[in-house]
Amino acid sequence: MLQQTTVAAVIPHYKKFFAQFPTLAALAEASEQAVLREWAGLGYYARARNLHACARMLAARGEFPSDVRELRRLPGIGLYTAAAIAAIAFGKPVVPVDANVARVLTRVFAMTTPLPKARPQLEQKAAELAATEAGQKRPGDLAQALFDLGATVCTPKSPRCAACPWDAFCAARAQGIAETLPRSAPKMPRPRRFGVHFWLTDAAGNVLLRRRPSRGLLGGMSELPGTPWISEPYSEKEAMAAAPMPAPWRHIGQVRHVFTHFALTLEVFAAAVPRIETTGFLCPIRDVHAQALPTVMRKCVSLAETFGLMTANADEAREIGKMRRRRL
8 A cells, every 4th residue: 555655645545455354364255346446546556456365375375485586476575565565574695775765875976877777776786785693693684774874864955964884985975865765767748638428317316336446557447438538528519419418418617637648637527317227337326425436536526516516316317307497
């Protein structure tokens, strides 16, 4: 959970997640949808799918591997995570390199090559640290000391060099360039994408949802039906052509959300009909918040909530139709 998410955001999810899945066996036996539902709001949902797959693999294996190479074969465990588990949990002589450790190493050794190009050099310096007496005898303590040094002393801005135990032999400190490191390659502008999604309710108090493909962005999550996300905005005619079924649609607002690699703008339309007859699945409106909805879809639901659309009946369907006709 702490990969790419802050501690403050993780804590309530962590407590709820472990209350729901208190053991490895409980997590392994759960359905993927149940895991995604408890993960909702944390983002990067591939982590949840990998965590679930990893739990199932470990349950079948009957033990947790301690070797870095074996750990990396588990779903969702890369070099850093494997090294951290090996060093801290099993006392293996390796140094995991996270953002904090990378910052410490680039400064101590005055590495001016921008990241990620400097990664091989960082791994080499980490291996040299692992070969020291501390790395051999107390690898877990060394790893956590490096984490804490980067988090509390060798900070991104205004590092507390006078309080650093490595101040005397920090090359970046000697050259007066500590605050400029590590250097990063110039960021490319984040591309924009656009889409349309639909809030459709029926007289029985259901809302129409659908399941995203199991692989890819937000894989396996639930969402409001809508269009693909493309590089140009949809016209209203194109939006209506993509609606899940004919209905008295009205535009209720716009949702913006930023993913790692692109910024997304969604136009949201709403309608109420006596009966929903299209593909997808019906969810009682009162239960929609319990669905495995990604954050961007929760924003769409919140927009519907703002418009008082969290209940639906035939009278509301007629009222939305009247509002639509007045708008036209």
